[in-house]
Amino acid sequence: MELRRFTQPSATKPTHTTVSNSEIAKWNILDRPLTRSREELYLSTFSFLFAEAVQYLQTRVQQVSELEEKLNQLGYRVGQRALELLCFREKLNRREIRLVSILGFIRVQLWKFLFKKSADYLKKVTDREDEYYIEEEEPLVNRYISVPKDFGQLNCAAFMAGIIRGALDSAGFTASVSAHYIHREEKSRLAFTVTIFMIRLDESVMNRERKLAG
Amino acid sequence: MAITFVIVSPQDQLLYEATFPPVSQTDETAHLREFILFASLDILEQVVWSTRDFYLKAIDRFNDQIIYGLVTASSVRLLLVSDGKSEEAVKNFLQEAYELYVKLALNPFFEPCKPILSTSFHERIQKLGKKYFV
Numbered sequence: 001m002e003l004r005r006f007t008q009p010s011a012t013k014p015t016h017t018t019v020s021n022s023e024i025a026k027w028n029i030l031d032r033p034l035t036r037s038r039e040e041l042y043l044s045t046f047s048f049l050f051a052e053a054v055q056y057l058q059t060r061v062q063q064v065s066e067l068e069e070k071l072n073q074l075g076y077r078v079g080q081r082a083l084e085l086l087c088f089r090e091k092l093n094r095r096e097i098r099l100v101s102i103l104g105f106i107r108v109q110l111w112k113f114l115f116k117k118s119a120d121y122l123k124k125v126t127d128r129e130d131e132y133y134i135e136e137e138e139p140l141v142n143r144y145i146s147v148p149k150d151f152g153q154l155n156c157a158a159f160m161a162g163i164i165r166g167a168l169d170s171a172g173f174t175a176s177v178s179a180h181y182i183h184r185e186e187k188s189r190l191a192f193t194v195t196i197f198m199i200r201l202d203e204s205v206m207n208r209e210r211k212l213a214g
Numbered sequence: 215m216a217i218t219f220v221i222v223s224p225q226d227q228l229l230y231e232a233t234f235p236p237v238s239q240t241d242e243t244a245h246l247r248e249f250i251l252f253a254s255l256d257i258l259e260q261v262v263w264s265t266r267d268f269y270l271k272a273i274d275r276f277n278d279q280i281i282y283g284l285v286t287a288s289s290v291r292l293l294l295v296s297d298g299k300s301e302e303a304v305k306n307f308l309q310e311a312y313e314l315y316v317k318l319a320l321n322p323f324f325e326p327c328k329p330i331l332s333t334s335f336h337e338r339i340q341k342l343g344k345k346y347f348v
Binding site: 028029030032034077080081083084085086087088093094095096097170171172208212 | 224262263265266267268285286287288289312313314316317318319320321322326334335338
């Protein structure tokens with residue numbers, strides 16, 4: 001019985017030799033170390049799983065907005081756990097208590113942990129104090145997703161928006177996060193589409209920020 | 215006197231509680247320790263936003279009882295009340311309990327903000343308590 005079937009076969013342990021149930025039972029999650037060598041997941045494995053998740057949720061919703069909401073909720077659980085694990089494991093030994101630093105943490109550390117690259121841009125919405133956005137030209141989760149025409153503006157990166165929301169929320173920065181397609185035109189290249197993750201922070205967070213800023 | 219350790223969710227729900235040595239019927243101070251732990255939550259709230267450390271040192275005291283706190287990256291609070299145990303032991307205990315909590319939280323079936331009923335978590339916390347406080 002293999003427990004981690006989809007990891008890189010770098011260290012070829014003979015995991016498929018028979019392991020009795022009692023041995024698995026002994027291998028408690030609380031006994032396993034948190035620091036481990038970086039294990040990677042095949043992109044195709046993840047893509048299949050994600051596509052299944054989208055299809056499954058699709059059968060349980062009426063509208064596109066509901067589907068995005070469900071994906072968001074799914075990501076929320078990932079975000080919560082990723083934040084907890086990352087802050088503990090990366091030997092940072094620091095929590096983030098300021099808004100700009102937690103956003104930077106998400107853009108760089110969290111993104112690198114999940115997608116092996118930092119997000120393209122983190123920007124503040126002009127003349128809005130409580131709105132920021134993270135821009136990503138090609139979100140990993142959308143690589144093999146093509147949205148049918150009758151699904152309107154569905155962006156499956158709502159899952160990633162959920163991850164951001166989960167990380168922010170559990171760090172004490174309540175926010176709503178949504179994913180949108182934006183068309184961009186630049187002189188040097190053809191018109192292209194990017195995804196932006198719109199982050200709108202709760203008023204309580206902004207009040208606390210003002211206090212901390214003194 | 216005994217030591218009480220609690221885990222409190224960001225919404226102030228009690229998730230887990232343990233006493234060392236295990237609580238007996240005759241121990242009349244158990245509810246007092248519980249009370250002073252919860253009374254320190256307000257002070258904790260201020261300390262949490264003034265430092266970036268996980269471990270918050272001694273945050274409050276009540277007579278000879280000292281309350282120590284640790285806050286995780288996702289704002290879960292680990293509190294411990296003791297009378298004059300060495301701070302080093304308390305700090306190590308909280309750090310190790312934190313590690314156990316992170317491992318527990320990684321379980322996809324674990325619901326944050328629900329009481330922790332895992333028996334293996336309980337066993338390990340008891341073991342930690344024996345290691346540091348007995």
